[in-house]
Amino acid sequence: MAKPSEVAKPARKVDNATKTVAAILQEFGRQAFNIADRSEESLQEMCNRWVAHLLLGTASPSREELRENWFDWPGVRDFVANERGREKIYVVKNIDEYQDLALSLLRDFSESVQIEQETDGQLQERLDHLTSHAKTKSGDELRKEVISTIAQLNEVLRAKKNRQKEQLHSLSSQVEILKGELSSARESAVRDSLTKLYNRRGLDAHIEKCIALFHETKTRSILLLGDIDHFKALNDTQGHTFGDRMLQEVAQLLEKLFDGDAEFVARYGGEEFAIIIQGSMDEARQRSGVLLEAMRALRVDHNGKEHTVTMSIGVAALKSAEQGTNWIARADKALYASKNLGRNRMTIEGS
DSSP: OOOGGGSOOOOOOOOHHHHHHHHHHHHHHHTOOOBTTBOHHHHHHHHHHHHHHHHHOOOOSSOTTSOTTOOOHHHHHHHHHHHHHHHHHHHHHHHHHHHHHHHHHHHHHHHHHHHHHHHHHHHHHHHHHHHHHHTTSOHHHHHHHHHHHHHHHHHHHHHHHHHHHHHHHHHHHHHHHHHHHHHHHHHHHTBOTTTOSBOHHHHHHHHHHHHHHHHHHOOOEEEEEEEETTHHHHHHHHOHHHHHHHHHHHHHHHHHHSOSTTOEEEEEETTEEEEEEESOHHHHHHHHHHHHHHHHHOEEEETTEEEEOOEEEEEEEOOTTOOHHHHHHHHHHHHHHHHHTTSSSEEETTO
């Protein structure tokens, strides 16, 4: 009789529905953004853990005691519902703040218009008064009345001018505040909070610009997709703090190497980075070589010990009538070719 340890374990069946849910979770993580009490990295990490639970049978992020080969569907549901709820609260709060500021601007403008109408009414009243007196009073009396009216009109106009200047300054300040907050919100939405590089959302937007540029001017863009070699092993053995610092230092290196007006750098996800340049494939090959050498020379200190780091790169040029997803897929295929050939190298798609 077979021992309990030798009894075959039931196979974990991953059907198409489970794969679909996992794909949705992956996309949920890719579209993450920072909110007040949760970073986009933490959401991406949790999405990855749920995907691993569904597809690979790792422990449930919410119920580690769950029996082997069981799916924690309630946990998946609660995770997505809670995160979407938190995002809704964050978005509604920010929308309310912007609405309050916009309403404040409208109120100030409305008050300004009302005050000007009252001032114009006072001016008209004085002019009507002077007109009526012009018909009945003598020359000396009329002259005195005109002088008095002019003095009063000058005072009203001076006060009106000063008031308009103050109102214009106040309205301009509020408009600048609103513009700054909206610009900051837009920038935050496309920036990775850890590395400060553009995130996947920012990359997607830039790819659309590259496609439009190619259609209009035939300017060809080239994508370099880089992945830090053995990052997961280093992150697991040295800790997430070390992993975060390595990502930050690699990001700083990429920003120094690719800082031209027509160059773009983003954190594609995890330890992957996307670089887009414009030019020939020979130039892309040369720039990739410079990047590989700079990565080999990089040293990341941790607990008094320096760690070396290398990168594998896949390169693909944008093709005519091509979608961004296909462009990335071709660069990703070239990247995996570099990995399979031993890492620490560059491969051009199709070569």
